[in-house]
Amino acid sequence: MIRFGQSSLRALFFKLAILAVVDAFAIQLSITLGTRIGAALGIAIAVFTIIVNIVFLDERLYPWRWISPALAGMFLLVVYPMAYSVTVAFTNRGDGHTLTKQQVLGQWEATYFTPDNAEIYKAYIFARPVADPQQSDFRFWLVDPDGKTFIASSDVTGLQAVPANDTTYGARDSKDVPNALGEFVRITPQRYSTRLAGLTIQNPPHLIKLTKLLLLDQAFQAQTQEHVYVYDSAKNEVTDQQTNKVYREERGNFVTGTGADREILVPGFEAYIGFDNLLRVVLDANVRDPFWRIFAWTVVFAVSTVVTQFALGLLFALVLNSPDLPLRPLWRSLLIIPYAVPFWLGAEVWRGLLNPSYGPINLMLKNLIGISPQWFSDPGLAKLMILFVNMYLGFSYMMLISLGALQSIPHDIYEAAVIDGANDIQRFRFMTLPLILVAVGPLLIASFAFNFNNFTIIELLNNGGPPMSAASVAGHTDILLSYTYRLAFSGAQGADYGFAAAVGMFIFVIVATLTFLNFRFTGALEKVAENG
Amino acid sequence: MKSIFKITLFLAAVALMAVLSVSNHIATSVVTAATADASAATVAPTVTPTPLPSVEGTLTIWVNPERQAIIEAAGKDFSAKYNVPVRVQTMNFGDIRTNFNIAAPAGNGPDIIAGANDWIGELYSNGLLATVDLADKVKSFDPVAVQAFTYDGKTVGVPYQVEAVAMFYNKDLVPTPPTTWDETQAVATKLQADKKADQGFAFTVTGELYGHYGLLTSYGGGVFGRDAQGGYDAKQVIMDNAGSIQAATELDKLVKAGVLKDGVTYDVAKDLFLKGRLAMWVNGPWELDNIRKSGINFGIAVIPAGTEKAHPFVGVQGFMVSKLSKNALLAQAFVSEFLATDDTMLKLYQAQFGVPAWLPTRTKVTNPDIDAFSASIANGDPLPGIPAMASVWTLSNNALNLVYQQKAAPDAAMKDASASLRDLIAKAK
Numbered sequence: 001m002i003r004f005g006q007s008s009l010r011a012l013f014f015k016l017a018i019l020a021v022v023d024a025f026a027i028q029l030s031i032t033l034g035t036r037i038g039a040a041l042g043i044a045i046a047v048f049t050i051i052v053n054i055v056f057l058d059e060r061l062y063p064w065r066w067i068s069p070a071l072a073g074m075f076l077l078v079v080y081p082m083a084y085s086v087t088v089a090f091t092n093r094g095d096g097h098t099l100t101k102q103q104v105l106g107q108w109e110a111t112y113f114t115p116d117n118a119e120i121y122k123a124y125i126f127a128r129p130v131a132d133p134q135q136s137d138f139r140f141w142l143v144d145p146d147g148k149t150f151i152a153s154s155d156v157t158g159l160q161a162v163p164a165n166d167t168t169y170g171a172r173d174s175k176d177v178p179n180a181l182g183e184f185v186r187i188t189p190q191r192y193s194t195r196l197a198g199l200t201i202q203n204p205p206h207l208i209k210l211t212k213l214l215l216l217d218q219a220f221q222a223q224t225q226e227h228v229y230v231y232d233s234a235k236n237e238v239t240d241q242q243t244n245k246v247y248r249e250e251r252g253n254f255v256t257g258t259g260a261d262r263e264i265l266v267p268g269f270e271a272y273i274g275f276d277n278l279l280r281v282v283l284d285a286n287v288r289d290p291f292w293r294i295f296a297w298t299v300v301f302a303v304s305t306v307v308t309q310f311a312l313g314l315l316f317a318l319v320l321n322s323p324d325l326p327l328r329p330l331w332r333s334l335l336i337i338p339y340a341v342p343f344w345l346g347a348e349v350w351r352g353l354l355n356p357s358y359g360p361i362n363l364m365l366k367n368l369i370g371i372s373p374q375w376f377s378d379p380g381l382a383k384l385m386i387l388f389v390n391m392y393l394g395f396s397y398m399m400l401i402s403l404g405a406l407q408s409i410p411h412d413i414y415e416a417a418v419i420d421g422a423n424d425i426q427r428f429r430f431m432t433l434p435l436i437l438v439a440v441g442p443l444l445i446a447s448f449a450f451n452f453n454n455f456t457i458i459e460l461l462n463n464g465g466p467p468m469s470a471a472s473v474a475g476h477t478d479i480l481l482s483y484t485y486r487l488a489f490s491g492a493q494g495a496d497y498g499f500a501a502a503v504g505m506f507i508f509v510i511v512a513t514l515t516f517l518n519f520r521f522t523g524a525l526e527k528v529a530e531n532g
Numbered sequence: 533m534k535s536i537f538k539i540t541l542f543l544a545a546v547a548l549m550a551v552l553s554v555s556n557h558i559a560t561s562v563v564t565a566a567t568a569d570a571s572a573a574t575v576a577p578t579v580t581p582t583p584l585p586s587v588e589g590t591l592t593i594w595v596n597p598e599r600q601a602i603i604e605a606a607g608k609d610f611s612a613k614y615n616v617p618v619r620v621q622t623m624n625f626g627d628i629r630t631n632f633n634i635a636a637p638a639g640n641g642p643d644i645i646a647g648a649n650d651w652i653g654e655l656y657s658n659g660l661l662a663t664v665d666l667a668d669k670v671k672s673f674d675p676v677a678v679q680a681f682t683y684d685g686k687t688v689g690v691p692y693q694v695e696a697v698a699m700f701y702n703k704d705l706v707p708t709p710p711t712t713w714d715e716t717q718a719v720a721t722k723l724q725a726d727k728k729a730d731q732g733f734a735f736t737v738t739g740e741l742y743g744h745y746g747l748l749t750s751y752g753g754g755v756f757g758r759d760a761q762g763g764y765d766a767k768q769v770i771m772d773n774a775g776s777i778q779a780a781t782e783l784d785k786l787v788k789a790g791v792l793k794d795g796v797t798y799d800v801a802k803d804l805f806l807k808g809r810l811a812m813w814v815n816g817p818w819e820l821d822n823i824r825k826s827g828i829n830f831g832i833a834v835i836p837a838g839t840e841k842a843h844p845f846v847g848v849q850g851f852m853v854s855k856l857s858k859n860a861l862l863a864q865a866f867v868s869e870f871l872a873t874d875d876t877m878l879k880l881y882q883a884q885f886g887v888p889a890w891l892p893t894r895t896k897v898t899n900p901d902i903d904a905f906s907a908s909i910a911n912g913d914p915l916p917g918i919p920a921m922a923s924v925w926t927l928s929n930n931a932l933n934l935v936y937q938q939k940a941a942p943d944a945a946m947k948d949a950s951a952s953l954r955d956l957i958a959k960a961k
Contacts, residue, residue, distance in 0.1 A: 095654050095658060213865035
């Protein structure tokens with residue numbers, strides 16, 4: 001093994017260069033994620049980066065070197081997303097609740113209404129010429145509907161009337177607007193619309209705001225305005241000035257009234273809502289009742305898929321492995337096709353082939369024996385169909401790994417078995433199968449885990465259909481993951497990520513239990529290997 | 533000695549990398565600032581990282597690739613006239629919605645997006661849409677389009693294209709299109725009995741509410757009732773009123789008569805229609821090109837009536853202004869004073885075929901297909917944009933599919949779906 005630090009200066013340089021490159025990425029990642037997602041994540045990445053650096057520079061920590069990047073990766077890709085999901089499960093995050101409370105209050109702060117006796121002005125904008133256009137300040141030339149004119153500013157209270165015969169401001173244009181107000185010169189309004197929109201002219205008892213940009217006139221419309229909402233931070237209440245309704249905070253919304261009179265201010269914001277999401281999974285009959293049926297089918301689906309794929313794959317592998325088979329490479333190539341063709345394409349083809357009204361398979365069956373199986377609308381047949389198609393899509397992979405495993409079994413033990421008088425079935429049952437299982441066992445478990453969450457095939461083939469009932473979003477072929485997806489995106493409020501995360505927590509517990517059992521099973525296989 | 537050397541070297545390397553990564557950030561902001569201050573009236577080059585955020589004094593517009601050219605041209609005109617740089621960024625139509633939802637609250641959203649009216653409820657209730665004052669121009673728009681772009685009594689965008697499904701029919705098989713469901717059943721049954729067609733009639737997709745909404749409304753049914761202002765009211769679910777149940781019963785009858793079949797997906801129906809094996813197909817203008825290319829002698833009629841005219845869903849596309857835009861007033865002026873003009877609307881129509889929402893343009897263009905779809909749109913209901921729609925799709929599709937599959941009685945299916953829908957809406961946060 002190369003031991004950088006002790007060998008040479010060049011090796012040291014090499015090591016530091018690699019470390020510096022890694023650090024550069026880490027710093028970049030820390031800044032990007034820290035500013036975009038959350039400071040905590042950014043700091044955590046920075047801390048991990050420092051730890052990894054120390055571990056790599058200090059000879060005494062040598063044993064930790066190769067495990068520390070793995071730990072960092074595990075944190076970033078497993079622990080953090082998990083912790084994040086758990087946090088989300090306790091919030092109302094979803095459509096209608098995407099902004100923070102601060103953002104929502106800010107929006108209300110900037111909401112105005114036009115009182116009944118509102119004045120409407122046309123506002124021409126003048127700015128003090130300064131080197132940096134971002135620093136200039138403004139004067140307004142207001143014209144009311146009667147043609148009366150005023151000068152106003154955001155830092156002076158009240159309007160200064162300018163008589164019609166006034167000549168203080170020199171030359172005027174065709175609309176009778178001066179070209180300059182003292183040192184302030186006329187400007188095109190659109191370039192400054194953002195800052196201008198933020199300005200307020202105090203004209204007690206009201207405010208005057210620029211409400212509309214009139215591009216053709218190169219001016220603004222200005223109107224008397226009032227704040228719609230007033231937020232009382234001590235009471236945490238919002239008052240609507242127009243209706244005098246008082247809104248209190250409730251689960252990420254400001255609401256007023258109860259029962260049928262209950263009104264909600266839109267938009268809502270993200271808030272912690274405690275165990276509501278988790279309880280809904282347990283208490284809401286429309287969610288809970290299909291849950292266990294779907295769980296059972298998920299297990300059946302994942303197990304059956306692995307068993308059928310492996311059985312068919314092994315069968316073909318045994319046939320292909322036999323030296324008497326002519327044209328072996330040809331058969332092998334043909335049998336790999338289902339695996340080589342893109343997954344979704346295969347699924348689409350089968351969807352078409354099995355179409356109940358116009359698919360060739362049903363047309364043929366109808367002509368031959370007069371039946372037309374409803375592959376997509378009969379719950380039992382739909383399940384069979386999905387298992388069959390999934391077997392077709394996956395057996396090639398199992399065949400490939402089984403072929404590999406078969407090659408590794410030494411021939412002499414079969415000779416010994418033949419001498420001992422074992423027949424073909426006994427040789428398969430007691431020698432081939434256990435030895436292959438030792439090799440492919442972990443892969444079968446991986447395949448089980450993959451199919452347990454095989455959202456794609458369910459969605460592609462039948463969208464989880466046929467429906468269990470019109471009252472539920474669940475379908476007979478939905479697995480837990482596709483069911484979660486349907487629940488999360490069929491809420492009455494649109495997407496509901498908080499609830500989806502809560503369902504995800506339940507699924508996590510189930511998958512964790514199954515994984516634990518799987519490990520026990522793998523352990524059992526290792527014992528077989530030791531005995532073998 | 534050696535360790536001090538090592539640590540010094542390492543610190544130097546880290547410092548270098550830190551400088552590099554920070555300077556990258558500085559470079560980005562310099563470019564952004566430069567773009568914002570560019571006084572020349574040019575379309576600024578797209579140098580900032582994607583997606584382009586709203587920058588003060590520069591309009592940023594997200595559109596789908598099909599509209600990129602025309603919006604860029606409009607942006608250039610606008611820049612030349614008003615000295616405001618316009619940046620156009622393209623992404624797939626559906627991605628605009630997703631990205632806008634994520635980017636806008638984080639302050640990375642654009643000023644203006646191209647969007648569809650059924651996004652409005654979600655975007656508005658997320659606090660992302662600003663109101664747009666159309667003033668007198670409102671009279672120049674198709675009223676259905678304006679209604680579709682009105683949420684909570686406020687106009688939240690400028691519509692420019694309207695679409696609804698109508699009934700394509702094969703003139704060689706159906707010389708005069710049926711006007712009622714009874715006639716449709718008779719014509720379709722005869723065509724199938726005579727083996728002239730595999731299927732006489734089909735909705736857009738078997739068991740999907742979108743195409744079937746015309747059937748529901750032709751008996752006085754629907755999904756949601758209306759509030760005082762004419763907007764949809766999630767508290768009034770009417771998917772199980774007498775009309776909706778009568779429509780579902782009619783659907784059941786058509787299935788039992790062998791006119792409607794399970795498993796007629798979009799692809800199957802399209803294939804059959806283009807081969808002349810499907811006589812009547814409820815679908816929208818997006819299939820016009822394909823149907824023309826196939827050489828089928830086709831006509832376009834309104835969807836058959838039940839006890840009243842069918843009201844198909846009307847989808848409306850247009851431009852919306854971000855509430856979190858740094859240039860809200862400028863963006864509002866751009867859409868209401870610049871886009872909503874005869875000149876720009878005509879150019880938009882010429883760039884992409886579709887029924888114009890701007891009535892002067894619709895009168896100006898002469899195209900029989902536009903006229904045919906306009907007739908269907910005239911009867912239409914806006915595709916609801918209220919957030920509760922998300923729960924409607926799955927439940928209504930389940931109900932319709934159960935009728936197609938003859939697994940539930942039509943009234944039970946509609947009642948179950950409506951009960952669940954009410955339950956979900958009541959529980960909505």
